[in-house]
Amino acid sequence: MPKTLIAGNWKLQKTQAEAKEFLAEFLPALENTPSDRHVLLCPTFTSLAAVAQNLPGSRVRLGAQNIHWEDSGAYTGEVSGPMLVELCVSYAIVGHSERRQYFGETDETVNWRLKAAQRHQITPILCVGETKAQRDAGQTEAVVSAQLERALAGIEPQNLVVAYEPIWAIGTGDTCEAAEANRVIGLIRAQLPDQDVTIQYGGSVKPSNVDEIMAQPEINGALVGGASLAPQDFARLVNYQ
Ligand code: PGA
Numbered sequence: 001m002p003k004t005l006i007a008g009n010w011k012l013q014k015t016q017a018e019a020k021e022f023l024a025e026f027l028p029a030l031e032n033t034p035s036d037r038h039v040l041l042c043p044t045f046t047s048l049a050a051v052a053q054n055l056p057g058s059r060v061r062l063g064a065q066n067i068h069w070e071d072s073g074a075y076t077g078e079v080s081g082p083m084l085v086e087l088c089v090s091y092a093i094v095g096h097s098e099r100r101q102y103f104g105e106t107d108e109t110v111n112w113r114l115k116a117a118q119r120h121q122i123t124p125i126l127c128v129g130e131t132k133a134q135r136d137a138g139q140t141e142a143v144v145s146a147q148l149e150r151a152l153a154g155i156e157p158q159n160l161v162v163a164y165e166p167i168w169a170i171g172t173g174d175t176c177e178a179a180e181a182n183r184v185i186g187l188i189r190a191q192l193p194d195q196d197v198t199i200q201y202g203g204s205v206k207p208s209n210v211d212e213i214m215a216q217p218e219i220n221g222a223l224v225g226g227a228s229l230a231p232q233d234f235a236r237l238v239n240y241q
Contacts, residue, residue, distance in 0.1 A: 002198040004214075005161060005221035006238045007040035007063060007125065008228025009093060009202075016050035019043050022231050023054045029235035030059065038221075039238050040091055041228075045079050048087045055088075063091035066099065067122065069112035081120030092117045093223075094124045095151060097167045107150035114155050125161040125223065126151055127202070128188070132168035140166075141187060148191055157194035163223040164188060169203025171225060175213075176203055182216035189218060207236040214240045 014022065030039065042063035043051050052062055068078035084092065094117060095110035110126070117124035128147040130140045144164070152160075164185050169176045176184075181201045188199055201213055202223030213219055228234045 002196050002220040003038055004036060005038045005040060005198050005200060006240075007042060007091070007093075007200065007221065007223050008234050009042045009065065009096070009223060009225050010044060010047075010228060011065070011098070011225055012044060013229060014043060014047055016047050019047040019051050020054055022229075023051065025231035026235055027058055027060070029231065030238060033059075033239055035059075037238065042091070042093055048084075048089060052088045061091060062087070062089050063093065063125070064089050064122075065093050065096070067092040067094065067113050067117050067120075067124070069109070069116045071116075081116050081122060084122060085120050089122060091123045091125055091161070093163075094126050095147075096127045097129060097165060097170060101167075107147060110151045111153055111155070114151060114160075118156055118159055121159070123159050123161055125163050125200070127163045127165050127223070129165040129167050129170075129203070135166065135168065140184065144184060144188060145191060148188065152192075157192060157197065160194075161198045161200065161221075162188055162192070163200040163202045165202035165223060167203075171204070173204050175205065175209050176201070178209070178212045178216050178219075181213065182218045185216075185218040205237060207233055210237045210240045 039060045040063045068080045071080050094113045099105040114124045130143040134143050166176045185199045198220040200221040200223045205222040205224045206227045
């Protein structure tokens, strides 16, 4: 059975002080969360240590928003596996569409980053998804399938999470219909050698639609941007009905 993973991606938001304030309100709201739900927070690199220090004894896991393919070297502005492991990071988002769009991430660099994560026993969350123009042109299946094939070359099917994030649904309030997200995620699963990989949906997940999304049989979790920033909203997502 794939495990259920609800993850918050804070992107370029929250200072260390703000992260601590968030945890003070968020953690008590998890008291009755079913134990089979895995909860993950992915703060900025600068807040990882502060969040790690405030999680002891908590069930919340810590994730990074990226990971470099080399362990060290002349790569200004990057962060590597050993640096993340030292901060108790156990997941890393790889190939988010914002990295692809604004920072030149390609399927090839995504593949290198996935390998680096697995080498350090960090579970990569591979993000795939089509643009609005690609969807309108009927290319969704081909685009997602090609992203998967190139990103996953030489990757162990275990210790992997995939997030289907249609780009037109990210940060727009325009959620992909739950049944359609379920359909595409079913196609993604059919392409993976391991049927137990956790596959999340991401793109405008919020308290008003989380229950319907999580009721879909192929969807094993959510990767959440905007609605993970407010402690009560994110708690509502984790405590989906
Ligand atoms: P959103 O972002 O929830 O704000 O749409 C999702 C994501 O980028 O992972």
